[in-house]
Amino acid sequence: MKAVNNVVVTVGGQTIPGYTRDPIDLNWGAGGAYLYLSYELVENPPNPITDLTVIWGDSPDISAPAGYEKINHDLNEGAEGKWIYFCIRRGGPDGPVRDLKIIAGDSADTQPEAGWERIPVDLNAGSGGKFIYACQRR
Numbered sequence: 001m002k003a004v005n006n007v008v009v010t011v012g013g014q015t016i017p018g019y020t021r022d023p024i025d026l027n028w029g030a031g032g033a034y035l036y037l038s039y040e041l042v043e044n045p046p047n048p049i050t051d052l053t054v055i056w057g058d059s060p061d062i063s064a065p066a067g068y069e070k071i072n073h074d075l076n077e078g079a080e081g082k083w084i085y086f087c088i089r090r091g092g093p094d095g096p097v098r099d100l101k102i103i104a105g106d107s108a109d110t111q112p113e114a115g116w117e118r119i120p121v122d123l124n125a126g127s128g129g130k131f132i133y134a135c136q137r138r
Contacts, residue, residue, distance in 0.1 A: 009035055020038065049090055054119050056121060062083060104133075
């Protein structure tokens, strides 16, 4: 079964061979750079991602939680607002992440369909624009 092996943030029209690029701009409505979640799905990877989380703060010096790796690309690049980063974990108590996606809406109540877990941090926090959330499915 396929699982998420790697996560990156791509800019503008950038694509990476072998990666799926979610079509929703992470800065939708907030200005700033056109940023996209891109991820690699691999059949039975030896060390898959088991959790995606989001951290945010008032400076770029925020650290990933224990056991996580910070993807060092500010998700509010070029927009006003908080410094926001994806963090990934490999191993741990959860099974592998099988899929990722971004959802957007006009309120903080925006939810994914059944079977998806919404990460409860608005990726446009402090910058206006749409309410944007990363979601994962195990």
